[in-house]
Amino acid sequence: MILYLHGTPNPRQREFFLSRARHTAYGGARGGGKSWAMRRKLVLLALNYPELNILLLRRTLPELRENHILPLQRELYGFATYNSTERVFNFPNKSRIKLGYCDTASDVYQYQGQEYAVIGMEEATHFTEEQQQFLTTCNRTSSLGFTPRMYYTCNPGNVGHAWVKRLFIDRDYRNDERAEDYAFIPARIWDNKALLNADPGYVRQLMTLPEDMRRAHLEGDWDVHAGQYFREFSRERHVTAPHEIPKWHKRFRSMDWGYNDPCCVLWHAVDTEGRVTTYRELYIRQTRAEEVAKRVIELSAGEDIAYTVASPDLWHNRGAALAVKGGFEGETIAEVFIKSGMPISPADNSRIAGWQRIRDYLAAAPDGEPRWHCFSDCVNLIRELPAMQYDVHNREDAKDGDDHAPEALRYGLMSRPLTAAPKSTIKRNSFDPLDMGVNRRGGYLLT
Ligand SMILES: Nc1ncnc2c1ncn2[C@@H]1O[C@H](COP(=O)(O)OP(=O)(O)OP(=O)(O)O)[C@@H](O)[C@H]1O
Ligand SMILES: [Mg+2]
Numbered sequence: 001m002i003l004y005l006h007g008t009p010n011p012r013q014r015e016f017f018l019s020r021a022r023h024t025a026y027g028g029a030r031g032g033g034k035s036w037a038m039r040r041k042l043v044l045l046a047l048n049y050p051e052l053n054i055l056l057l058r059r060t061l062p063e064l065r066e067n068h069i070l071p072l073q074r075e076l077y078g079f080a081t082y083n084s085t086e087r088v089f090n091f092p093n094k095s096r097i098k099l100g101y102c103d104t105a106s107d108v109y110q111y112q113g114q115e116y117a118v119i120g121m122e123e124a125t126h127f128t129e130e131q132q133q134f135l136t137t138c139n140r141t142s143s144l145g146f147t148p149r150m151y152y153t154c155n156p157g158n159v160g161h162a163w164v165k166r167l168f169i170d171r172d173y174r175n176d177e178r179a180e181d182y183a184f185i186p187a188r189i190w191d192n193k194a195l196l197n198a199d200p201g202y203v204r205q206l207m208t209l210p211e212d213m214r215r216a217h218l219e220g221d222w223d224v225h226a227g228q229y230f231r232e233f234s235r236e237r238h239v240t241a242p243h244e245i246p247k248w249h250k251r252f253r254s255m256d257w258g259y260n261d262p263c264c265v266l267w268h269a270v271d272t273e274g275r276v277t278t279y280r281e282l283y284i285r286q287t288r289a290e291e292v293a294k295r296v297i298e299l300s301a302g303e304d305i306a307y308t309v310a311s312p313d314l315w316h317n318r319g320a321a322l323a324v325k326g327g328f329e330g331e332t333i334a335e336v337f338i339k340s341g342m343p344i345s346p347a348d349n350s351r352i353a354g355w356q357r358i359r360d361y362l363a364a365a366p367d368g369e370p371r372w373h374c375f376s377d378c379v380n381l382i383r384e385l386p387a388m389q390y391d392v393h394n395r396e397d398a399k400d401g402d403d404h405a406p407e408a409l410r411y412g413l414m415s416r417p418l419t420a421a422p423k424s425t426i427k428r429n430s431f432d433p434l435d436m437g438v439n440r441r442g443g444y445l446l447t
Contacts, residue, residue: 028220
């Protein structure tokens with residue numbers, strides 16, 4: 001018997017089919033053909049490998065029925081038999097595709113002790129990180145010659161936004177996670193000619209969505225979500241590949257100190273037009289002040305650092321240094337840093353003005369280019385800055401949370417008191433001593 005499957009995969013779908021990573025995600029914009037590719041991939045695997053046990057999941061049963069059970073019943077009619085009680089498609093070669101859902105947090109435990117060589121998670125951002133982690137424990141096989149795999153389709157947003165973004169976009173790995181196990185294929189509506197031809201109005205519909213939703217659903221932008229504090233941040237505009245920074249650019253550092261909370265140190269360079277590039281970050285936990293200073297000095301080798309600004313509370317708490325095993329009774333943490341060869345001065349800690357300063361730097365200068373960039377290897381800053389949320393009690397401020405790198409950035413940019421602008425629109429301060437693009441007070445005057 002021959003099974004006829006309709007449609008030809010577009011280039012992105014082809015990449016998805018060919019991926020051999022342990023975890024492959026196909027995600028981003030709506031309507032790119034992700035669900036189509038997921039169904040096809042699982043059917044092709046079932047046909048190709050005998051006795052393969054496959055699980056296809058959606059968060060809720062009605063979604064599962066609409067999106068997969070009905071289309072698969074149509075596509076596999078007369079070829080695979082469907083057992084509606086078990087919700088399983090049985091193939092002639094004894095492979096099976098089980099369709100499941102995980103509506104409540106505990107639904108996931110129905111898969112405990114089961115073995116699936118392939119797991120497909122549709123709309124993976126609708127699943128919590130705990131659910132995904134539990135499901136990976138069911139992704140195994142005892143048959144030789146097949147490496148277990150998980151496939152994910154997803155759009156930005158929802159409860160699973162953070163873990164999907166961490167694993168597949170930020171590629172920030174922890175413990176035993178290995179970068180080579182994770183592959184991401186960006187989905188674009190423009191790739192899906194089948195949909196564009198059949199329904200040209202669909203793109204127009206996506207274009208009329210409110211800004212946040214349009215960026216998430218049409219452009220597949222993972223850095224936007226409701227309540228986002230820095231909507232101006234755009235990976236495309238603000239993140240650059242690491243490159244050599246000219247020696248004559250002024251360099252400085254900023255630090256948000258933490259011992260149990262992360263400690264973040266950022267290195268910045270100012271170009272001749274007053275634009276700032278954050279070119280390095282150090283992000284560490286439970287490290288004594290002396291040790292942090294040592295690491296910072298090592299990383300700065302050969303660089304001329306003009307100054308370092310740090311959280312002002314480092315000067316407040318006498319005895320705090322002792323508490324983090326970094327100094328003597330009565331000593332402040334600031335003193336430990338200074339004694340360890342890393343001179344620091346207190347940063348301006350005005351929160352709202354500081355966040356506004358970041359906004360000013362994120363904005364485009366008159367020539368259209370932003371005033372601030374950062375290197376792509378500042379992964380914690382790139383993750384935390386767009387994840388910051390508005391404080392519901394004070395709409396001007398950001399909610400406290402994982403904002404150690406943005407705090408360090410805020411301290412750093414608050415030390416650049418005058419807004420930078422391209423040369424054509426600025427007048428140098430008359431007391432600029434070095435003709436280096438940065439005056440003594442570290443900036444330009446806007447005309
Ligand atoms: N290669 C293809 N050939 C023919 N039709 C396709 C192809 N890819 C996708 N389609 C069709 O395009 C439409 C949208 O595809 P699909 O539902 O897979 O998109 P999606 O990315 O999952 O969308 P959403 O983000 O809304 O979940 C569907 O009708 C699907 O059958
Ligand atoms: Mg879909």
